[in-house]
Amino acid sequence: MNNEELITQLTTIQPNLLPETGGEWPNFFVEAADWPKLAQALRFKDDLFFDYLFCLTCIDWKTHLTMVYHLSSTRHRHNIVIKSKLNRETPEIEAVSDIWRTAEFHEREVYELFGVNFLNHPDLRKLILPDDWVGYPLRKDYEDPINMIKL
């Protein structure tokens, strides 16, 4: 499917998707509440078949957080980027580790570095940082006087 067909197809599945232009691949903003339903459709609909989640990350925009999911299809070779805005105080979004298994580790990483709470995640613990670490290092307002992470 080319980019225009993808945009039409996705807006029929989820009418309140906000397409964003400018990127290399089609970008969509989805409400956090609609994400599980959309993820199911993206993965299991035959003409979409996004079976490969190649990047999962988060961006801190100081006013809000944005989850970014880069998806690809090994069958159709098309790519898509799904984003979701979360509030900064209690960021919550449904985990997708049951759909794409690779999300389990990536979500744990985002959980400890950004403080995003993934609902229904099978094993939401810290992965890289020690268990007693306080704060979310990849947020923009994180200060650490001991470990020099800002150059």
Added chain:
Amino acid sequence: MIEEIGTTEQGDLIINVGPQHPATHGVLHLVITLNGETIKKIEPHLGYIHRSIEKMCESLTYRQFIYTTSRMDYLSSHINNHACAMVVEKGLQIEVPPRALVIRIMMDELTRIASHVLWWGAMAMDLGGMTPYFHAFRERELINDIMEETCGARLTMNYQVPGGVMADIHPNFQRRVKEIIKQLYKKLPEYDELVTGNVIFKARTQGIGYLSKEDAVSYGVSGPSARASGVECDIRKHYPYGGYENLNFKEVLHTEGDTYSRYLVRMIEIRESISILEQLVDNIPEGDFQAKTKAVLKLPKGEFYTRVETARGELGVFIVSEGGTTPYRIKFRSPGFSNLSALDHMTRGQKIGDMVAIMGSLDLVIPDIDR
């Protein structure tokens, strides 16, 4: 964080492998739940070599941040640099001179050979064969010598910069590359004799650590480890970059999905890389080795993503720019991180002795996982 060695209520034994263990090839800590000799669960604990490269990059300029990436996957540092140089070029729409493109691909493929050759030695050593390691280092030394002459460094080269390469190739470069090609053609049959056809090696690896095609895609496994399960995931083939579209090479695919096929894929990939080098070594175009770029690079506002095929799999560099001289946010999608996540799935129900073989066949580099 560190579980005590002990037994659970069900009578399972919990043991710790690492963080300082020769079989983990670095500081990786695995907490393994065992029922007798059978693995029930593996929990990796990461972060022993976490340097927060992503956070550091937020205060480094677009010329500086490339240097940190050589330290991620130090066995394919050229390819990491290539990815970062490409993402900056994509943002600024810099046209890279043809000479630089060819030099880059040659360096990438030399790196891939060096990495696979070293992996071959390490894999055999994991399974108890000491000799292959010395054979592997003999060939790797020759490649490192080429790197030293042209790039000025043997491990963290930092040779590929936005716009091309740092310096022109050394006058000896082409002769040296031809020498290494000749040497590899002579020695690769020796490699096969030592390990590939070895009965003990086969018995230790065939049918061990099976990973199906669906699981490989779902776990985000990429590179040779996924291609051994039949996943067509070679970025050089499917999303060609930097001149790979003009080259003639095969994507190596196996369908067995066991440890032995992961071994075979890498052995054939060495030969494919040699064939790429042969196509290019006498066809390096004349001209500039670097495009003219501004002293201070500023990426326009927006998001940029590049994917390259490192020796371990797919490396993605995701830059969010606000229009300044430093990236607002940078994410490295490292191949090792996703490959490691499949380890638990692959080892369940296997024997503890086979865990080392399975982990070896994933070709993990720990700084690449932790970043």
